[in-house]
Amino acid sequence: MSSPIVVIAQQAMREASRRRTLPALVIFGCGIILSSAFLSFFQLGVEIKFFKDIAMTVIFLFGTVATLVIVSTQLSGEIESRTIYNVLSKPIRRWELVVGKFAGAAVAIGLAIAPMVAILTFFIYTDHGGSELEAVKGAYLLWLAFTVLSAVALGIASVATSTVTAALTILVFVVSYLKGAVTTYLDLISAHPVVAYFGQALYYLLPNFENFNTRTAVVHDELVPWAYLGRTTLYAAALVCLFLYVGIQLFEEREF
Amino acid sequence: MCVAVPSVITVENLTKHYRNPASGSRAALRGLTLDVPAGEIFGFLGPNGAGKTTTIKLLLGLISPTAGHGTMLGYPLGSVNARRHVGFLPESPYFYEYLRGEELLDYYGRLFGLVHHVRRERNESLLKLVGLWDARRLAVRKYSRGMLQRLGLAQALINDPDLVILDEPAGGLDPIGRREMRDILLHLRDRGKTVFLSSHILAEVETVCDRVAILHRGELVAGGRMTDLLSEGREMELTVHGVNGALSAHLGGMPGVEIHHGTDVTVVILPEHALVYQAIEIVRASGGQVVSLGAKRERLEDLFVKLVGGPNGEGQG
Numbered sequence: 108m109s110s111p112i113v114v115i116a117q118q119a120m121r122e123a124s125r126r127r128t129l130p131a132l133v134i135f136g137c138g139i140i141l142s143s144a145f146l147s148f149f150q151l152g153v154e155i156k157f158f159k160d161i162a163m164t165v166i167f168l169f170g171t172v173a174t175l176v177i178v179s180t181q182l183s184g185e186i187e188s189r190t191i192y193n194v195l196s197k198p199i200r201r202w203e204l205v206v207g208k209f210a211g212a213a214v215a216i217g218l219a220i221a222p223m224v225a226i227l228t229f230f231i232y233t234d235h236g237g238s239e240l241e242a243v244k245g246a247y248l249l250w251l252a253f254t255v256l257s258a259v260a261l262g263i264a265s266v267a268t269s270t271v272t273a274a275l276t277i278l279v280f281v282v283s284y285l286k287g288a289v290t291t292y293l294d295l296i297s298a299h300p301v302v303a304y305f306g307q308a309l310y311y312l313l314p315n316f317e318n319f320n321t322r323t324a325v326v327h328d329e330l331v332p333w334a335y336l337g338r339t340t341l342y343a344a345a346l347v348c349l350f351l352y353v354g355i356q357l358f359e360e361r362e363f
Numbered sequence: 364m365c366v367a368v369p370s371v372i373t374v375e376n377l378t379k380h381y382r383n384p385a386s387g388s389r390a391a392l393r394g395l396t397l398d399v400p401a402g403e404i405f406g407f408l409g410p411n412g413a414g415k416t417t418t419i420k421l422l423l424g425l426i427s428p429t430a431g432h433g434t435m436l437g438y439p440l441g442s443v444n445a446r447r448h449v450g451f452l453p454e455s456p457y458f459y460e461y462l463r464g465e466e467l468l469d470y471y472g473r474l475f476g477l478v479h480h481v482r483r484e485r486n487e488s489l490l491k492l493v494g495l496w497d498a499r500r501l502a503v504r505k506y507s508r509g510m511l512q513r514l515g516l517a518q519a520l521i522n523d524p525d526l527v528i529l530d531e532p533a534g535g536l537d538p539i540g541r542r543e544m545r546d547i548l549l550h551l552r553d554r555g556k557t558v559f560l561s562s563h564i565l566a567e568v569e570t571v572c573d574r575v576a577i578l579h580r581g582e583l584v585a586g587g588r589m590t591d592l593l594s595e596g597r598e599m600e601l602t603v604h605g606v607n608g609a610l611s612a613h614l615g616g617m618p619g620v621e622i623h624h625g626t627d628v629t630v631v632i633l634p635e636h637a638l639v640y641q642a643i644e645i646v647r648a649s650g651g652q653v654v655s656l657g658a659k660r661e662r663l664e665d666l667f668v669k670l671v672g673g674p675n676g677e678g679q680g
């Protein structure tokens with residue numbers, strides 16, 4: 108007998124795999140990485156760096172899109188398609204549904220980027236192009252970023268439609284990357300203390316997705332310290348807990 | 364000796380107001396007090412917007428009451444413990460279209476914590492019961508409306524529930540499907556299960572339900588045992604064949620008599636038992652034939668229309 112969270116997570120993974128978008132994204136991403144392996148042949152002297160740069164970028168981009176595709180339809184899609192009635196009338200708690208959806212999405216995203224990471228490490232190994240372990244560490248950090256993004260999306264999805272969820276998640280993602288520039292801009296345009304507080308709140312509340320980006324280190328064969336990996340994992344866990352907690356609180360109050 | 368039957372559902376003063384930014388607060392349910400005894404089929408009736416689905420959502424915890432309280436199977440409304448023993452078929456059920464019928468049942472069985480071999484046995488017996496065994500490997504997206512309704516009933520029974528809540532279960536079913544559904548409901552009652560049946564099909568409710576409650580504009584306007592609500596009056600119903608103009612005039616001349624002409628037979632409603640022999644004598648003398656004679660029983664539809672179906676939905680209740 109499995110816990111409801113495991114059952115819901117497995118169902119979320121099955122949904123992700125049966126919808127055609129995700130397998131198409133994986134095949135397309137793998138295709139680009141494989142193509143870049145042959146294209147990098149023309150980049151004399153820097154072949155493997157060029158390849159690693161492309162591969163890490165593809166994993167980041169396709170992973171982000173996969174996250175949006177999977178998560179934005181998980182909870183709000185269930186509400187919009189009215190399948191939620193059949194689920195919430197079963198003996199499960201609402202928080203179990205949210206956590207199960209998150210767990211399923213996190214595993215599905217991991218499985219989606221795994222073939223791309225496998226191709227990356229295979230070519231690093233065959234070309235003696237640096238440490239495969241560092242590439243895996245870099246991919247792991249990207250996966251952490253995707254789990255944080257999933258938690259953000261589920262938090263939004265607990266009160267919004269799938270379209271609004273996707274749009275707002277993209278907005279949060281972009282603003283999070285640009286938050287340094289946004290807070291500096293807010294300081295410049297106004298000296299009002301409220302604006303300053305808003306800027307600070309924005310800075311600290313939004314996830315710092317740059318913490319998960321070690322693409323440069325992977326490309327240039329620099330080491331990603333284990334301590335950094337541990338700290339970033341804790342940072343991601345804290346963010347996931349925060350956004351899931353907010354999402355669960357909102358979802359508990361929602362009426363269907 | 365009167366043995367008290369335990370209640371499966373008890374609600375008291377249950378009220379639900381929906382907030383609407385444009386029009387303010389709207390009362391969907393006003394102080395509903397209800398008892399559903401165990402082991403019966405309970406019909407829950409009302410016109411569109413009466414508050415039937417709102418009540419069901421409150422029972423299952425999909426929405427919270429504005430006021431009032433209640434229990435279901437001895438647990439507070441909407442509690443996980445109550446839902447463990449409840450099967451629910453929503454109105455126009457929606458399912459994951461990418462799953463096959465058997466996968467869907469298996470998923471819902473797992474949500475109830477059923478172990479593998481129990482799920483496998485229940486899947487097989489329920490899919491056969493609702494006539495979907497041959498379509499079990501078909502994707503749900505390929506199911507017709509009637510098949511979805513059958514699948515909905517199967518998933519509502521996957522946990523062998525003590526209480527089955529059905530919201531318009533006959534929707535989308537053909538006459539044979541409706542008959543099968545009725546047989547399943549009666550079989551559930553025979554096994555001691557309680558069925559809470561919300562339906563618009565009054566003939567179906569009248570056939571299977573032991574007890575009904577009629578809701579109108581969020582308020583309970585009638586409720587009780589079917590036999591009490593549809594009590595036989597003093598009126599008699601005489602069905603006659605071969606009525607001609609003269610016979611019709613003779614019968615129409617009797618005090619308080621109503622005549623309804625059909626294509627083949629004529630139904631004569633007599634206000635008193637005492638008029639029966641006189642009417643039969645008139646029919647016999649005029650060459651007509653008595654087809655049947657019986658006490659006129661009020662139909663559920665008559666009661667329903669009387670309570671909620673007046674001009675602008677203003678019933679007498």
